Amino acid sequence: xxxxxxxxALVREGITGHKGWVRAWEAPEPRRRYDVLVxxxxxxxxxTAYYLxxxxxxxxxxxxxxxxxxxxxTGRNTTAIRSNYFYPESAALYDLGLxxxxxxxxxxxxxxxxxxxxxxxxxxxxHDVDMGARLVNAMQINGIDARWLGPEExxxxxxxxxxxxxxxxxxxxxxxxxxxxxxxxxAVAWGYARAASxxxxxxxxxxxxxxxxxxxxxxxxxxxxxxxxxxERVGMAVAGASPALAAMAGFRLPISSxxxxxxxxxxxxxxxxxxxISPPLGTYVSQSGKGEIVIGGALDRMxxxxxxxxxxxLSQVLSGLLEMFPDFRQLRLMRQWGGTVDVTPDSSPxxxxxxxxGLFLNCGWGTGGFKAIPAGGTLLAHLLAHGxxxxxxxxxxxxxxxxxxLIDEGAAAGIAH
Amino acid sequence: MQSFPCPFCGPRPExxxxxxxxxxxxxxxxxxxxxxxxxxxRARTAARGPSREIWTHLPxxxxxxxxxxxxxxxVGEVAP
Numbered sequence: 001x002x003x004x005x006x007x008x009a010l011v012r013e014g015i016t017g018h019k020g021w022v023r024a025w026e027a028p029e030p031r032r033r034y035d036v037l038v039x040x041x042x043x044x045x046x047x048t049a050y051y052l053x054x055x056x057x058x059x060x061x062x063x064x065x066x067x068x069x070x071x072x073x074t075g076r077n078t079t080a081i082r083s084n085y086f087y088p089e090s091a092a093l094y095d096l097g098l099x100x101x102x103x104x105x106x107x108x109x110x111x112x113x114x115x116x117x118x119x120x121x122x123x124x125x126x127h128d129v130d131m132g133a134r135l136v137n138a139m140q141i142n143g144i145d146a147r148w149l150g151p152e153e154x155x156x157x158x159x160x161x162x163x164x165x166x167x168x169x170x171x172x173x174x175x176x177x178x179x180x181x182x183x184x185x186x187a188v189a190w191g192y193a194r195a196a197s198x199x200x201x202x203x204x205x206x207x208x209x210x211x212x213x214x215x216x217x218x219x220x221x222x223x224x225x226x227x228x229x230x231x232e233r234v235g236m237a238v239a240g241a242s243p244a245l246a247a248m249a250g251f252r253l254p255i256s257s258x259x260x261x262x263x264x265x266x267x268x269x270x271x272x273x274x275x276x277i278s279p280p281l282g283t284y285v286s287q288s289g290k291g292e293i294v295i296g297g298a299l300d301r302m303x304x305x306x307x308x309x310x311x312x313x314l315s316q317v318l319s320g321l322l323e324m325f326p327d328f329r330q331l332r333l334m335r336q337w338g339g340t341v342d343v344t345p346d347s348s349p350x351x352x353x354x355x356x357x358g359l360f361l362n363c364g365w366g367t368g369g370f371k372a373i374p375a376g377g378t379l380l381a382h383l384l385a386h387g388x389x390x391x392x393x394x395x396x397x398x399x400x401x402x403x404x405x406l407i408d409e410g411a412a413a414g415i416a417h
Numbered sequence: 418m419q420s421f422p423c424p425f426c427g428p429r430p431e432x433x434x435x436x437x438x439x440x441x442x443x444x445x446x447x448x449x450x451x452x453x454x455x456x457x458x459r460a461r462t463a464a465r466g467p468s469r470e471i472w473t474h475l476p477x478x479x480x481x482x483x484x485x486x487x488x489x490x491x492v493g494e495v496a497p
Contacts, residue, residue, distance in 0.1 A: 243461060252456065252462065253461070254455075254460055257465075301431075302436045303470075305465045306490055401459050
């Protein structure tokens with residue numbers, strides 16, 4: 001029985017005909033009652049279940065998922081991991097995610113293909129240079145690795161970047177975070193699912209929430225096609241579906257759901273060894289381990305749950321990409337898709353108790369949830385285990401929209417939406 | 418490219434329009450609590466399916482209410 005993945009197990013199974021592999025996670029019959037129920041089998045939900053079992057010793061836990069594991073935004077993003085934010089609260093949150101990612105493959109015994117190739121954010125004007133220097137300073141004060149690169153350094157790091165006299169968007173420099181990374185997104189969901197299942201967590205796929213059970217003003221579970229499932233505490237990590245789930249629970253959230261689209265080209269030889277973002281052009285690009293050019297960009301311009309992108313934004317993103325990388329004109333696109341992202345007014349996530357006692361929130365990550373999966377899981381697990389905040393999640397409570405103490409990364413770190 | 422209806426100019430390309438929020442929100446009295454004010458400012462229904470929205474046609478600056486489906490992207494009735 002090959003329960004643990006290793007080179008030795010691979011050789012042994014290769015010799016014996018690959019008959020000894022076991023299911024990566026179990027498909028159990030649901031119990032009627034759990035200590036903790038997590039709604040949403042994406043990265044954040046599965047990570048929450050894993051940390052509940054591993055860190056807090058709570059193993060009577062179920063994760064319920066409407067579709068399949070990692071089929072939402074976990075499997076639809078462009079896999080950039082970074083912590084280049086402005087405010088100390090955000091730096092603490094996103095760097096927790098990045099630090100946990102650094103050791104996660106070993107911890108989960110699952111190859112997440114975390115590749116720390118650095119993240120580069122380009123400056124195309126003198127205003128961008130001023131704002132970039134300010135962000136580099138803020139990051140360094142927050143203890144995050146950050147360097148300002150001049151135009152020559154940027155061009156030597158990314159030689160295929162357009163720099164001829166005809167280049168429309170000249171590069172004046174860039175913010176570089178050397179620890180910035182990419183990872184294999186499916187593996188993050190599967191790795192957490194496998195590790196959580198080993199610790200006794202129930203993972204229930206194809207199980208949609210039909211209603212939230214409320215008794216005595218408290219959330220006591222959910223109704224599903226598999227019957228009622230009750231729990232002491234319930235956590236939700238459902239991204240774009242958060243407003244609908246909140247409506248079932250009888251409250252409203254400061255969240256709008258938009259489509260964020262992405263696409264990949266056919267695989268080519270290595271040409272780009274960093275994750276590159278150009279905020280003014282609204283373009284995000286990296287090269288996957290297989291050689292595909294992975295392209296993402298700005299939000300679509302209207303609220304949507306369609307999980308497919310509209311043409312105007314795709315056309316704008318690709319125009320920006322081809323202006324920066326004229327060599328990419330000959331590439332053919334293989335796939336294009338969209339995910340439904342949950343955007344808050346200050347572009348920061350919401351973590352904490354909901355207005356309904358017994359129900360806890362992990363939502364509002366907008367376009368940046370993937371990088372924070374280990375952090376979101378750690379913090380929601382803490383909330384579900386203790387009923388109260390971890391110091392890192394406290395500033396991200398829903399109450400900031402009433403007190404006015406927003407963490408406006410939309411303005412501060414130049415998130416385009 | 419999708420066509421959106423402007424009550425003044427007729428059907429025009431979607432890129433000429435700006436989404437301005439959900440229709441039907443009423444401002445509470447100034448004596449309301451901080452929570453009520455925060456809900457008015459920031460909370461969204463974010464309907465999945467039929468939705469009533471405020472849009473502006475930027476070339477003529479006509480602002481109007483549009484019925485739109487957030488799942489199928491179909492646009493329906495328009496009212497000034």
